[in-house]
Amino acid sequence: MPNPTLLECFDNPSPNRDYLIEHVAEEFTSVCPKTGHPDFGTVTLQYIPSQLCVELKSLKLYLQAFRNEGIFYEALTNKIADDLAELMSPKWMLLRTDWTGRGGIRSSIEVELGIAPD
Amino acid sequence: MPNPTLLECFDNPSPNRDYLIEHVAEEFTSVCPKTGHPDFGTVTLQYIPSQLCVELKSLKLYLQAFRNEGIFYEALTNKIADDLAELMSPKWMLLRTDWTGRGGIRSSIEVELGIAPD
Amino acid sequence: MPNPTLLECFDNPSPNRDYLIEHVAEEFTSVCPKTGHPDFGTVTLQYIPSQLCVELKSLKLYLQAFRNEGIFYEALTNKIADDLAELMSPKWMLLRTDWTGRGGIRSSIEVELGIAPD
Amino acid sequence: MPNPTLLECFDNPSPNRDYLIEHVAEEFTSVCPKTGHPDFGTVTLQYIPSQLCVELKSLKLYLQAFRNEGIFYEALTNKIADDLAELMSPKWMLLRTDWTGRGGIRSSIEVELGIAPD
Amino acid sequence: MPNPTLLECFDNPSPNRDYLIEHVAEEFTSVCPKTGHPDFGTVTLQYIPSQLCVELKSLKLYLQAFRNEGIFYEALTNKIADDLAELMSPKWMLLRTDWTGRGGIRSSIEVELGIAPD
Amino acid sequence: MPNPTLLECFDNPSPNRDYLIEHVAEEFTSVCPKTGHPDFGTVTLQYIPSQLCVELKSLKLYLQAFRNEGIFYEALTNKIADDLAELMSPKWMLLRTDWTGRGGIRSSIEVELGIAPD
Amino acid sequence: MPNPTLLECFDNPSPNRDYLIEHVAEEFTSVCPKTGHPDFGTVTLQYIPSQLCVELKSLKLYLQAFRNEGIFYEALTNKIADDLAELMSPKWMLLRTDWTGRGGIRSSIEVELGIAPD
Amino acid sequence: MPNPTLLECFDNPSPNRDYLIEHVAEEFTSVCPKTGHPDFGTVTLQYIPSQLCVELKSLKLYLQAFRNEGIFYEALTNKIADDLAELMSPKWMLLRTDWTGRGGIRSSIEVELGIAPD
Amino acid sequence: MPNPTLLECFDNPSPNRDYLIEHVAEEFTSVCPKTGHPDFGTVTLQYIPSQLCVELKSLKLYLQAFRNEGIFYEALTNKIADDLAELMSPKWMLLRTDWTGRGGIRSSIEVELGIAPD
């Protein structure tokens, strides 16, 4: 399973202001633990930073590290959310995965942490 | 009528967190009980799991079991909602069906159970 | 003017639950009472049923009966809303008409009855 | 059946040049002779004029005159093509009708007269 | 500047009910007072009528009367809102202009009067 | 396998003219003979009639008769093309099937008979 | 009627090579000579230059000069084509106007001069 | 770094009314301070003016002045927001940047100042 | 490099007729040999079969086998074309890859073998 130490952060340049940051990774792939076939999807991260922001290139490498991991949608989404929350302690965070269809059904999982912005 | 025992579930991997799961089945078909002609539509399930999650492949087989059933839109939507609520006892659930048009009119039915997320 | 007795209803199969029904008629046409030219539009009905639901085929025939009627947008929208409310006494209802443009201006009229769902 | 004398024409302002004229009527409606239900579609006329062009408002009124006519797709398309060809004797003409779906099948009919432009 | 007396109204056919009327004029043009070049945009009017509704053809002629007027986006939007509010005294009104881009920047102005509907 | 006698035809109303007829059935479903899972797709028929045209309602019933048949894409497409060619002896015909994806791959099959129009 | 002397040109920078230039003016407006109401449309110019190219800003001013001219679609399209051909003597030219709908019918006119590119 | 004195303003023509102004610059470019490669994005400004409005052409020149600046997304977004807030003291302001993707991830940053409109 | 023996075929069910088969794999991924970063794209195969057709599931597994291969776009496209041509000896074949962008540039490669259909 990808090591959260792959993730790096930098100091929030405007720590006294609540503002929104969004990163959308449209080329995510992991492996279905049941069938061994690849899964494809989009990972969306939205957050209001506290003292720290996740560094973009380290986020890319961390997400790429799931490439050959066998992991279910629900577990993967919660793990990414946990690793990022542990890293940054954001004021608010939303982590969403949207998966391309399998057998005529497509799925999404969405985890939200902290108090939602208005 | 499809037997709800077709549906299987697994333990929610993050039972202490409220999060959203969505499955969208875009290739649903059943039969109009009046005319005998096939109906085509999309079934959307959104829920916040409690202790259990519906297993995806069993959901697919359960939905496929409506293929040759004659049943009205309203009754079908309420039955799927009831079967899934009975199975999983989710904290919140929304079940929506969107049907392709007949005679120039297209229809949707939406059932919501529990307290809606913000 | 179309007779509201064209509309038929059936018993709500789940009267103890609040749920949403939507019918969208995309091929509606009536006649402009001023110019005699045809008007084209979409009629959207959304409602939360009480004891009764409008039967879909009768709704189609009722809407088709406006085909050669000369009637203004505002009056037509209110009449359809009144006829359906009289028929079904829904808990909540929204009736919207969206008209294709005339002379570079396109119009919509929306009537809402009862307390809106969250 | 609409009288072709509804159609009027005017002199081609550039009779020595081959050029293309297109009129697309997106709000066409007639009646299905079998079921009595309305049909909705788009009528597209493309032509290279010879000495005459069809006048736009007369074309609109001619097409509106099909509103309450019961006529099959194939016959209607050929009749409009015949009436316009008789009226204008164009160097080339294409008449196409595209119909909204009925029972899950949508149809188009296309008649071409004269030698197609490159 | 267009004379507001160009605008006419008619009696609201359902004065005892709050409902929404929308008119969208997608072919609006005026002139930039600085450069003399034409501006192109869309004017959207939404309102809940009180005793009066604006007559559609008079609205068209009023909007066409801006064709050769040099006027800034902000002033124009407020003037149209003022003229319509003066005319109809609506319960609620929203007037929005959306302008095609100039120099890589496109603009919108939105004025709202009265208490917004839910 | 659906009986081609389900298909009916009628006399071409303009047999002396070459023109194009298109029918698109967007709600086609059959069964995968390997997995038993349903396949979904679109069937497109284009043809230039000779003496006969296929009747639309009979075409719908014939296509619906594949609903519970296990048959491969290639074989199905060739069978429909053969049945229609046998029925109508068209001057030219194109039969195309477009299938929704399975396992990340979507397929189409296209059979053309006779000399293509320019 | 706009004076063709509004149009300016510059020397083709690559006169020994056949290449394509396209200018699309999406905000064209003139006036209907019958009704006095404004017409809106798009003017598309494609050409292969010979010795001269039309200067872009002069093209814009020339097209703006039709703003208050009453002129039919067919005449306008031929006039613009004639003025530009007279100005530049291009090896090949296509001039197309696409008009927004009036009374449910939208129109296009297309003039081509010289031998079309492959 | 662009000098905020590039920005000019003018008096709000309707200072007694709360209304919304939006400017969207779709052709923004700056430089990544890490790699030296250009970044491309859209800058969206929404605000409710108090006594002053930003002048459109000066906003364009100010935004163009970032063309060769090396600056991170987060810092850039906060700087533009600060400069505009300092200039106009709006009642409410939202500044959003949406960036085209880099390495399969696309980002957005959104800063909001003052109390959000309903 | 994936072994072409992963590919299996079956007998063309209609070997006496020229018809078109298309398979589109929208979830293809390999690795950039220079940077080690993943590449994502779509692989499109079109062919007119001779005696043999490629079996769909084996095609999927063959394409999945590129998942961890470092290979350039041009070489990969030619290899897949060569392997499929060797396997099936089709009458005509087109193999196209469309790649998501890298550094603001997106690429496509297209190999065609045999004589193109009309």
Added chain:
Amino acid sequence: MPNPTLLECFDNPSPNRDYLIEHVAEEFTSVCPKTGHPDFGTVTLQYIPSQLCVELKSLKLYLQAFRNEGIFYEALTNKIADDLAELMSPKWMLLRTDWTGRGGIRSSIEVELGIAPD
């Protein structure tokens, strides 16, 4: 003006086969030599390689080098085409630039070298 020596090439991996390569750079920017304002556009290169292919990263850097150059659309398009033809001597090449609008007119320039593929 960007130095063509920025462009590098590599040996065509399949020199005995005619095949198509396409690179689309959607984030191109240069400067208008008249006004000094930035121009934004897309550069599309299609070619059939002979012995050499252009290396993708060098193409990116070469195109970025136009960032602060003042140059007209027509001259720029011909220069890029000349530099690439000089570099690779392709069997066939098409170079197209599509520019975002200025003053309501958007432009494209297309240069083709060699004999077009069928």
